[in-house]
Amino acid sequence: MGPTMPPSKKAQSPSSGASASEGRSPPYRGQGEATEADAGDLSLSLSASFSKADDEELTSLSWLHESTDLLNSFSHSGLRSVSPLQEAGHGQRSPSSSPSPDDALLGDAHSFDLGTGANRKPPYSFSCLIFMAIEDAPNKRLPVKDIYGWILEHFPYFASAPTGWKNSVRHNLSLNKCFKKVDKDRSQSIGKGSLWSIDPEYRHNLIQALKKTPYHPYPPSLATPSTSPPTLPPQTFHSSPPLWSGNPLFRKNGGMLLQGTDIFPRGVIQNGARVRSQALFPVIRPLPISPVGSRTSAIRSSLGEYLSRGQDSPLRYSPPPCAEDLQEDHTYSTAPAEPEATSSPLSDDIIAVEIQEDIKQEPREVPLDSHITSTAHMAQNALRGQRRHSSTGPLAIAAAGAGTLAGSSLTWTKNRARGISDTLPLKKRRAAAALEKPESDDEEMKEAAGSLLHLAGVRACLNNITNRAAKGQKEQKEQKETLRN
DNA sequence: AGCGACGTAAACACGT
DNA sequence: AACGTGTTTACGTCGC
The missing domain is CATH 1.10.10.10 (Winged helix-like DNA-binding domain superfamily/Winged helix DNA-binding domain)
Known part of the structure; x- marks a missing residue:
């Protein structure tokens, strides 16, 4: 219990609150510079x-x-x-x-x-x-x-x-x-x-x-990840994502999810990458959106169709589990659980890359916001619980362990995650923190660039294939016609 | 009831 | 010295 309450300096004077709005420049918008991706x-x-x-x-x-x-x-x-x-x-x-x-x-x-x-x-x-x-x-x-x-x-x-x-x-x-x-x-x-x-x-x-x-x-x-059976109205993402009627935005826009943001000046927001691609790389046109595993499906079908001409039905992949796809509809990669890919060598190449991406990225997906964003409170609560009940519950023990690690403080929650030694005095920790971390400002840009380049690559590849196939078909058609004549 | 998430208050250190 | 900022601790409430 904190005896506390020394009359000392109060951090928040009653008057300080009103001053927050002064001298700030309102326009926080206009993220056009994302195109500067390296x-x-x-x-x-x-x-x-x-x-x-x-x-x-x-x-x-x-x-x-x-x-x-x-x-x-x-x-x-x-x-x-x-x-x-x-x-x-x-x-x-x-x-x-x-x-x-x-x-x-x-x-x-x-x-x-x-x-x-x-x-x-x-x-x-x-x-x-x-x-x-x-x-x-x-x-x-x-x-x-x-x-x-x-x-x-x-x-x-x-x-x-x-x-x-x-x-x-x-x-x-x-x-x-x-x-x-x-x-x-x-x-x-x-x-x-x-x-x-x-x-x-x-x-x-x-x-x-x-x-x-x-x-x-x-x-x-x-x-939230749905466990409901697959109900995928095919046109869902060709219009706007539905909003439930209680949503103010829904009402505001008469039931339509609007676009018209600064980054996405035009075009229906149906698919983040799609829109962003259009915004940042207008040349890159969106792949056809299919409801399930959209892009990969599109890629696969295109590739399969064009590469294995002569085969009736080159694609054997079945629609991925929809429970996940509801969320992955807008993803590049298929769900990892799709071993039956395609038989096309080229498509295998591409898909292999995609699958690898999934694998590679898997650990990056932090479980849930709650676990991360509130680790500190969690530990606090755990410790509190321990204090309250001298409990020996697992969490309390863990928290106690963490607390011990941190040397009676809980700085492990944020600072530890950043690899800053807790044993250092606060001042030194701060200095260390300032020196330690290499700046990753451009990470985001690179990621965006990466994704877009990836899209561009896939798209280019597709275009190539499409063009070739179309050309081939056209030639065949012409040949037939000339033969007829 | 326990736990996790979240909000709030407060103390304190530090920088401007 | 005053004030703003950043960190940390403590505690309360709510929902699951």
């Missing part, structure tokens, strides 16, 4: 770095930016859209602001501005908010102050909220492995503090977290 190394290694996970990521990000619009509409609209999270008053028990359970039942009439929604607490966790804020930044990095600003801008609720939320933001940034500081050297001096960015390695987790919120453009069946 395409220097066109080797397979680059293209092979593309994976299902990446594709999922791209897809996710494609709606993330719409999600920004979505949350705009949410935060500024009077729509009565209260998430279950919010209804339950989850996690908002600030003594000063906690509404009584009746508030929700009463429609919050007395505490919420129904006209603007300004006083409605957003249904996003702080992690999600920070994530969106950073993702919405041109350089994918923001100082805390701008994170405050972004949140304030999109969720006026916080303007009048108790100032503790800033503490929560900082707390999240520090504690959550998904967020990492950018070396100050590389980024121009921005005064106090440093820039925060998303750790690419954990981006999936944040996306997953976002997907879990009831306000994202994915239908629930896509939001």
Whole structure:
């Protein structure tokens, strides 16, 4: 128990909260610069770095930016859209602001501005908010102050909220492995503090977290791995991903998922990689989208069709298990569980690459957001449990072990994950952290470039084959005609 | 009930 | 010195 409460300096003065919105530049948008991807190394290694996970990521990000619009509409609209999270008053028990359970039942009439929604607490966790804020930044990095600003801008609720939320933001940034500081050297001096960015390695987790919120453009069946039987309306991804009617964006757009974001100026968002490809490499046209294992299926069918001419039905692959494909519909790679590939040598080559990508990338797919984003709290809880009950439960023991490892502190959660020695004093750890990590700023760009190059390669290959086949067919046709004549 | 996720408060160190 | 930022600890609530 903390005796605490020395009158010492308070980190958060009551007045400091109001100053957050000052002097910030609103336009956090306009991510056009992603095209600057370094395409220097066109080797397979680059293209092979593309994976299902990446594709999922791209897809996710494609709606993330719409999600920004979505949350705009949410935060500024009077729509009565209260998430279950919010209804339950989850996690908002600030003594000063906690509404009584009746508030929700009463429609919050007395505490919420129904006209603007300004006083409605957003249904996003702080992690999600920070994530969106950073993702919405041109350089994918923001100082805390701008994170405050972004949140304030999109969720006026916080303007009048108790100032503790800033503490929560900082707390999240520090504690959550998904967020990492950018070396100050590389980024121009921005005064106090440093820039925060998303750790690419954990981006999936944040996306997953976002997907879990009831306000994202994915239908629930896509939001979580479905175990339901395969129901794949073939045209599903030729129109817009369906939104359930309660989704403000759905309503806002009259039932259509809109496009018109800055990165994706035109074109229906059906498939992240597809759209992004169009945006970054307009020359690359999307492969035909088939509902299941779209691109790979397309590749395979094209290759099989053209390469094994004369054979009636060169393709033997059966539709992959749909439960997974609902999610992998937008992936380059087929599910690894498809040993029966094709008989075509060339297609084997390509598919082998794809499968290898899957294998290669598999470990990169961090299990679930929850496990990563909140490891610290988990350990805290475990330790707390241990304190409470002197429990010897496995987690408590593990946490205790971790705590021991960390030398009575729990810095293992984030710092350890970054390989920073906990035995060093804080100051030295920070210095070490600054020196240690080679900057991976371009990683993202490279990944994007890789994926696109991969797509380009596949596409080029396909085009070649297609052209050759078409040419052949044309010639055959002409020959027949000339023979007839 | 235990656990995980999340929010909040607070103390403290450090930089500007 | 004041303030902002970053880290850490502690604790509460909620849902599963």
